[in-house]
Amino acid sequence: MTADAAPPPVEEVAGRTTGAAVRGPRARTAAAYLRYGAAKLAGAAVSLFAVLVTGFFLFRLIPGDPVKTMTGGRPVSAEQLAQYRREFGLDLPLWEQFADYCRKALTGDLGTSYQFRAPVIDKITEALPNTLLLTGTAFVLYTVLGIVLGTRAAWRHGRLGDRIHTGLALTLYSVPSFWLGLLLIVVLAVGVGPVPGLFPTGGMESGGEEGLAHVLDVAHHLVLPVVTLVAVEYGQTLLVTRSALLDEMGSDYLTTARAKGLRDDLVRRRHAVPNALLPTVTLVFINLGRTVAGVILVETVFSWPGLGGLFYQALSVPDLPLVQGLFLLFASAVIIMNTLADLVYPLLDPRVGR
Template structure:
């Protein structure tokens, strides 16, 4: 009886253990498969969005009034034959459907066409102006993100206090102000000067010229102050409000009460326990804001004559330089889509409940 029972006992002992290990492996495998499906869905959605932007950019900007050929001739009286030559050179004589198929085919290979006004590849003009835009947007992005998180955590931890009311009120006010209006106001006050207050910063541009080395770096930084200040003032409020709201939701959690009961200082409870969990929505917002800042810098660059993608876009619209406008619109939209997609892909890694 003992000999017959032994295999059963061994089998019974092995069975639950094997089941437990298999069950331990299955959720991990299931979680990986679920995340891969989630990634595939988000990447597929991003690809469809980019395709929709490509199509929209072609038809949208053909509604802009204006004749590119008249710009290329400089307003001079020209013959119908010369106009026909210009139209043929840039493919404007082709039927609209033919122009569209050519545009899509070339765009898919990285060819965004040739600028009417610069007579240069659109991609080259974008590559030339992109570093200037990144210098402006990344500097502003780092500053307003850090400022928003810092003030948001302090406002939430002192909810209802004078500092909280001041920070949230100021953030809401600045967030509602148009960036171009604030930029013009800063130029009047800090560049031109008001009354006894002298002008402290340049009215526009990226450099004064005639400098090199460290003096050039200081000159660019001097020109960078006002456009960065404009972007920071307008954008930090959203980060502050989201961080504050997320932290307020965490403050009533049981694990914070336990941490305090263990004798931890209030500052440590906030920094080590509450803030890391509350930053999950803010992490998503950070990626979204980066793409949105790149795309939304048009007005600020135009106001401050900053030689970046935004100023180039405004210049192209005035012609209208259709290939350049279409290419820039695609780049701006792609930046937003890319950052949104990265945020979607990162969030399930921070919070496993998402994407399951």
């Protein structure tokens, strides 16, 4: 700068200083989030590898010879059994089978089902929409029901409604889903005394229906398994939401909001509930991952043609490629959703991940 040059305005210097001061914390926050996200993604990768190892070795402990099971009890010569073993790679050393399994799994090839003689990925693709229809419908209902009732129970804690909701949630959450499903079948499908059977005992459709009649028929079959899942699962969301909101209710910012003259309902909806929902968000992501896994016992009880029923059917053979593929899918869905929850959580609460 020459002697005649005028110094920069004070406002410009202050603006540069302020901009640098703002960019500094933002850069540090972004770097901290990237480190946090990288650690979570690395943990997810390790978990997925652990699932590969567990899924391969665990199901080989199941008693029974899958090759003999495939023959259906028919008399088969030793040469034919050896041919089957070569066809499915069961004659190779265990470590070679594992290396081949990992290599194919990374490319999306989950092998060929022993009992269906079809690619495992095709059987999964065929059953996945049925599972998502059942568990997805139940997921939406029990999530909304749990959050709404949990919020009301916490805001009016100690009252009769709170005690009823909490007691009912604890009771239903402790009930085995298969037992509740069987009870609903006996009462509402078969009928007891003067109560007629109102719903199908199982399956996804009656068959022979088209168009709107088919949609209504599927919805009719959907009622009992969805009611079973909602009754058992909504209690967990209710209890987590209620507990988180009770922790927030004594906070100073709620007292300040009330002192400003805000209505109690407005204080709850705009201030208390958004902060209390953070633990519920994690639970929602976990449950969302479980929708892909389906509910094995419920699908089996109601003969629902989804992934859960397919898994049970594969275990009974045992159909190792199908069992391994389904186990990998179930565990991967939960791991991915947990990782997404971990990545979203710092965006909702900046204190996480620092």
